[in-house]
Amino acid sequence: xxxxxxxxxxxxxxxxxxxxxxxxxxxxxxxxxxxxxxxxxxxxxxxxxxxxxxxxxxxxxxxxxxxxxxxxxxxxxxxxxxxxxxxxxxxxxxxxxxxxxxxxxxxxxxxxxxxxxxxxxxxxxxxxxxxxxxxxxxxxxxxxxxxxxxxxxxxxxxxxxxxxxxxxxxxxxxxxxxxxxxxxxxxxxxxxxxxxxxxxxxxxxxxxxxxxxxxxxxxxxxxxxxxxxxxxxxxxxxxxxxxxxxxxxxxxxxxxxxxxxxxxxxxxxxxxxxxxxxxxxxxxxxxxxxxxxxx
Amino acid sequence: xxxxxxxxxxxxxxxxxxxxxxxxxxxxxxxxxxxxxxxxxxxxxxxxxxxxxxxxxxxxxxxxxxxxxxxxxxxxxxxxxxxxxxxxxxxxxxxxxxxxxxxxxxxxxxxxxxxxxxxxxxxxxxxxxxxxxxxxxxxxxxxxxxxxxxxxxxxxxxxxxxxxxxxxxxxxxxxxxxxxxxxxxxxxxxxxxxxxxxxxxxxxxxxxxxxxxxxxxxxxxxxxxxxxxxxxxxxxxxxxxxxxxxxxxxxxxxxxxxxxxxxxxxxxxxxxxxxxxxxxxxxxxxxxxxxxxxxxxxxxxxxxxxxxxxxxx
Numbered sequence: 001x002x003x004x005x006x007x008x009x010x011x012x013x014x015x016x017x018x019x020x021x022x023x024x025x026x027x028x029x030x031x032x033x034x035x036x037x038x039x040x041x042x043x044x045x046x047x048x049x050x051x052x053x054x055x056x057x058x059x060x061x062x063x064x065x066x067x068x069x070x071x072x073x074x075x076x077x078x079x080x081x082x083x084x085x086x087x088x089x090x091x092x093x094x095x096x097x098x099x100x101x102x103x104x105x106x107x108x109x110x111x112x113x114x115x116x117x118x119x120x121x122x123x124x125x126x127x128x129x130x131x132x133x134x135x136x137x138x139x140x141x142x143x144x145x146x147x148x149x150x151x152x153x154x155x156x157x158x159x160x161x162x163x164x165x166x167x168x169x170x171x172x173x174x175x176x177x178x179x180x181x182x183x184x185x186x187x188x189x190x191x192x193x194x195x196x197x198x199x200x201x202x203x204x205x206x207x208x209x210x211x212x213x214x215x216x217x218x219x220x221x222x223x224x225x226x227x228x229x230x231x232x233x234x235x236x237x238x239x240x241x242x243x244x245x246x247x248x249x250x251x252x253x254x255x256x257x258x259x260x261x262x263x264x265x266x267x268x269x270x271x272x273x274x275x276x277x278x279x280x281x282x283x284x285x286x287x288x289x290x291x292x293x294x295x
Numbered sequence: 296x297x298x299x300x301x302x303x304x305x306x307x308x309x310x311x312x313x314x315x316x317x318x319x320x321x322x323x324x325x326x327x328x329x330x331x332x333x334x335x336x337x338x339x340x341x342x343x344x345x346x347x348x349x350x351x352x353x354x355x356x357x358x359x360x361x362x363x364x365x366x367x368x369x370x371x372x373x374x375x376x377x378x379x380x381x382x383x384x385x386x387x388x389x390x391x392x393x394x395x396x397x398x399x400x401x402x403x404x405x406x407x408x409x410x411x412x413x414x415x416x417x418x419x420x421x422x423x424x425x426x427x428x429x430x431x432x433x434x435x436x437x438x439x440x441x442x443x444x445x446x447x448x449x450x451x452x453x454x455x456x457x458x459x460x461x462x463x464x465x466x467x468x469x470x471x472x473x474x475x476x477x478x479x480x481x482x483x484x485x486x487x488x489x490x491x492x493x494x495x496x497x498x499x500x501x502x503x504x505x506x507x508x509x510x511x512x513x514x515x516x517x518x519x520x521x522x523x524x525x526x527x528x529x530x531x532x533x534x535x536x537x538x539x540x541x542x543x544x545x546x547x548x549x550x551x552x553x554x555x556x557x558x559x560x561x562x563x564x565x566x567x568x569x570x571x572x573x574x575x576x577x578x579x580x581x582x583x584x585x586x587x588x589x590x591x592x593x594x595x596x597x598x599x600x601x602x603x604x605x606x607x608x
Contacts, residue, residue: 101583108579275416
């Protein structure tokens with residue numbers, strides 16, 4: 001295989017991985033945009049989504065699509081419950097307390113899950129056959145096509161909700177200025193709750209897709225992708241939805257290229273190195289706007 | 296000034312009494328090996344939390360990469376005693392120097408960032424340090440570094456801890472410390488008053504990183520083996536939790552936080568399956584009922600009951 005073919009192949013792998021990061025990053029960026037909280041529990045919500053999908057497919061014997069939808073629905077509700085019981089009581093507390101609470105929620109989800117499902121990784125059943133298609137120089141398999149399709153559909157739905165519905169308009173208003181939005185008659189608590197719900201549902205979809213793609217899930221699977229999705233969100237400009245999507249894909253491609261051409265042990269370091277370079281030269285992210293600090 | 300010295304002297308006498316009691320308990324084997332080990336871990340965690348408090352609590356620079364500097368110190372100390380057969384004290388000093396130099400190099404560019412961005416950058420740098428160590432075969436790579444002599448005993452851990460606590464206490468009470476607090480309260484105002492904010496931020500970060508290196512060196516010589524996975528960002532979170540629990544900007548608070556959390560974690564080891572879940576719930580509960588930490592930014596020793604002991608008027 002020539003170096004060009006290998007490059008194109010890693011590009012496809014990178015976009016698949018990047019789509020997953022992008023789906024998680026969208027939830028991160030929405031939550032950060034609206035309440036300025038780095039929700040460290042988001043990666044674990046993705047893990048819970050993967051497990052719900054796993055049980056729907058193996059225990060209930062459902063096909064992929066209903067399993068995906070049920071997982072998104074239940075995880076979305078979980079996200080709203082976490083917001084209601086863990087973050088809402090701390091709305092006026094110092095931000096660091098909310099951050100520590102998020103870390104607490106993250107530990108709680110990981111280890112409670114571990115108590116119920118044991119720390120052993122589970123093998124996700126392969127629901128799609130491994131057929132690969134040759135399109136020009138690209139080789140693409142069924143799983144990757146499914147990841148692309150579902151990611152694009154979900155992003156389209158999200159864009160529609162945020163840009164064209166009343167809830168979306170309210171979300172943008174609350175993230176722009178919470179107090180003014182409340183004066184305009186927006187119930188900001190309800191909108192924040194909806195934001196958590198949508199973000200968590202997207203993470204759940206990413207979890208199920210990862211299960212299908214890598215065939216293995218475990219209770220600590222959310223830590224690294226959660227962190228990298230946050231890197232992706234910062235990369236694109238935190239609080240900006242297209243930024244999160246772009247950041248996720250860019251990160252996925254870079255990781256695939258680093259593990260394909262340099263060494264797979266350095267791919268995590270590459271992700272963080274890029275983050276730091278972006279922060280040093282353009283702290284607001286690739287698509288972010290500069291804001292001046294006022295006294 | 297005189298009364299300050301007198302106060303320090305009293306604190307040192309009290310510390311020596313505490314040391315004598317614990318050392319007596321260890322020598323008479325009243326404490327089993329599990330708790331003997333945990334007391335050393337408490338001392339190491341106190342060094343980590345007090346040094347992190349200098350960066351996070353006093354200077355207000357949100358750092359999440361403290362475990363990375365601990366890793367640097369741990370590996371430096373281990374290499375010096377295993378490959379170069381250096382005495383332990385040299386290991387501690389060099390561990391401080393190397394961690395401080397790398398802390399300074401990292402601090403210079405990143406201290407321009409603020410708030411969440413700084414937190415994420417330091418978290419990333421901590422992870423990069425760990426991944427680089429994992430890929431260096433000279434120090435064992437991902438398998439870990441084995442065969443480190445077990446030099447750290449309670450006396451070493453206690454006296455190094457005492458030194459670090461006094462150093463940081465005096466630093467915080469000096470004009471340097473006041474500059475740090477000014478930066479925490481309002482960076483722009485501090486700059487307007489002529490405080491060289493970059494200098495003091497980088498200095499605090501360097502000192503904090505150096506002492507984390509010292510803690511790492513003690514840590515390496517406690518457990519016989521060190522492993523890159525002991526220094527993930529989750530470990531950094533752990534130290535952050537200690538200082539938030541004790542109260543940001545309170546040295547006695549971070550000591551109490553390190554002591555309480557390490558003890559809770561040791562006590563919960565009887566229920567390994569539920570340990571972390573209970574720990575998480577305690578953490579969330581604490582943030583609900585005491586978001587400013589147990590002590591806030593008040594020193595325990597400034598409470599009225601203690602004034603009597605300090606001989607103040």
